[in-house]
Amino acid sequence: MNIIIPMAGMGKRMRPHTLSIPKPLIPIAGKPIVQRLVEDIARVCESPIDEIAFVIGDFGQEVEDRLLAIAASVGAKGRICYQHEPLGTAHAILAGAESLHGNVIVAYADTLFRAEFRLDQDQDAIIWVQRVEDPSAFGVAELNEKGEISGFVEKPQQFVSDLAIIGIYYFKDGENLRKELQYLIDNNVRVSGEYQLTDAIENMRRKGIKFIPGQVQEWLDCGNKQATVETNRRYLEFVRDQQLIHPSVKLINSVVVPPVFIGENAVIENTVLGPHVSVGKKTSVKDSVIRNSIIQENTVIESVHLANSMVGNFVHLTSKAADLSVGDYNSITV
Template structure:
């Protein structure tokens, strides 16, 4: 089985954190989003992952090396493709056409999920969905009385269904999907100016393909700062048994840690209260601070911070008392000297 991961988007809603790091590589509880995604898929796939194909933008050699390592850690081959221009979800998959053979899982690197199921590899495909309050921002599906999908609709402006496609799909034939994607691109069939995967899925359905429904227990968005901080907290709660011990290189003095928290290698904490639901990346230093429900990346300094629902990037410095902030990599915010 292969995993195809389109991840070339700029992540503009998560700026300033995506100005220096592609969104799928932002760590959540110590692991990049995309690493957590492919590991979660591998757990539920039920068979060996032979290849992980990443569709990226102009991210550079260092990012490509990180992605190759993620695939190799699963015992899989890594393939890297580039999407130079964002022309829609179907176009993104087209960029990885050489890898679209046999059984494939397509997973867009925008979200994380929790689910407990066995993948039905005998069906034509499985589309994972989640009920949402506002389906107008998503592709949605309609079902028949037997639970099979009868319609795929991209971002409906009037209510049709509240079953939103979360961006994870299984296909028993990557070749058949590519035939439909090539058809809509060759004939310039667009929705809202882009080549949409839902168009290809609807074409396959009309030709007799049976798509079943995959439901997730939790769908965790990483689209903006608030959603990413919330997802960090959920992952810490789900995996709290993995965070009961801190690395020996961490130096914690005169401080209270309220679990669950992720404490990275070389973290220094003094005279502070940390947690619950806080991630502190490798080499970060926290002094005289109270922090809860926040995501702090690597090699950052926080002094006299009183932070909640906050996200701070790597190699940043924060001195002050604000309750909620979003501070990007290599930034300095100093309230103490004023």
Template sequence: MKIIVPMAGIGSRLRPHTLTVPKPLTVIAGKPIVQRLVEDITAVIDQQIDEIAFIIGPVAKGFPVNTKEQLLKIAAELGTKGTVYIQEEALGTAHALYCAKESLSGPCVVAYADTLFKADFKLDASADGAIWVKQVEDPSAFGVVQVEEGFITDFIEKPKDFVSDLAIIGIYYFKDGDQVRKEVQYLVDNDLRENNEYQLTNVLETLKRDGAKFVPGKVEAWMDCGLKDPTVDTNKQVLSFEYAAGNNLVSNDLQLVNSEIIQPCYIGKNVVLKNSKIGPYASIGENSVVENSNISNSLIQSNVQITNATLDNAMIGNHAKYNGEFTSISIGDYTELL
């Protein structure tokens, strides 16, 4: 089984945090988003992963030069081969797969790195394909699927009238990756675009028309990492899941001086807390120092210095320094508010 992760978007909606770090490498509760994504997919698949292929954007469009090395390290830590492809132009979801066509073979999962999920089902690898979905209150904002007798019968993009409340979350399983590659190649060879992009939905329609039967994979939680507030909320949900599972997310080398931690929280290595109250739902990255502060429901990256602060619903980037009385803040890497 292979996992293919298109992640070439520059993450403009999450700026300033994505000016120096690609959105899928933003750390949530101690792990990059994309690492959590592939780990959760691996648990659902419950099979040996032979390769993880990542599709990223070029350095010229904002991707740091060390992005490839970070992604290969994630694959290695999961005990599998890592491959990195470059999508030079943003020409759509199917075009991203075209850029990774050398890895698009055999059974594979395609997962767009915009989201995290929580699920308790196991994938039926004997099915022709599966599409991960989540029941939503307002389906008009999403692509949705219709299901009859356990199989997906139609895909509808942002329906104006109600047809289904099962929203597509951007994760797909294909039993025959080779056939997907052929259909993607056909789109590109014949320049079949919609709004100047090659769309995966066209591939899905063709496969369904040719007899492929897709089943829905329903998830319990669908967590967005596109904007600051949803990303902070995703951190909160992940911390809740980890704490409920009995996982300790506080480093053993924490220096705790006249301070209190209210769980659930993530505290990275070599963190110093002085005269502070942390939590609930706070993540603080490694090598950070917090003094005379109260921090809850916030996502703090690594090498950060925070003093005299009361923070809630805050997101602070790497190497930032903050001393102040603002609360709902969002500051990027290397920023100083003193």
């Protein structure tokens, strides 16, 4: 099994947190979003992951090394591929062409999920979906009487389906997908100036490839600050039985309300921490009350009451703020 993860976007909806790192490396319960995604995919696959192609922009060597390490952590070979222009989803996936062979999963890096099914690799293709109350906000998959996907509708204003497409796809024949993507490029088939994966999928479906839905139990978004904080809360619930506080953490006169993640060499002093808080390594929190928040690495928090907040790396924050979105390398005193 190969995985292709397009992640070359600028992550503008997550500014200021994406000014110094790409969005997929923002931590969720102590691990980068993209690592959580890879681990969740590995859980539903019957076969091992052979290759993971990360399609990125010019993110620098440090980011590339971290991505290769994430691939290695699930026993896979990592491959760094580049999309230098934002020319659409099909263009991004085709940037990982060397990994488009055999069984392939395409997964967008801001989509996390919980699923109980095992991936049926004998199917031609699977599009992962979740039922939603308001389909008008999503792209949805229509089904025929056989339970196969018969079409797609983007943000339907009248009800056609409540199966929202979450952004994860399985293809039994990666070479066939590659051929269809290349056809779009060669024939300049664009929508609003971009090459779209949905056009390739529709071509495949018309040629007899059967697409079936793979319904997940929960779809977790990391598209903006509030959604990411909520996803961190959910993941901490999922992994609350694991060891989430590193042995090197110093807890001084503090109360920890689980589930909470605290990273290596963090110091928590005179503080009530939790529930649903993630604290990165080498971060210090003193004289504070913090709940339902993400605080990243090498940060100092003093005398604050935080809730529903994200605080970046290398921040020094002394404040009474209650709902914040603070990027990297800031120093704030209120």
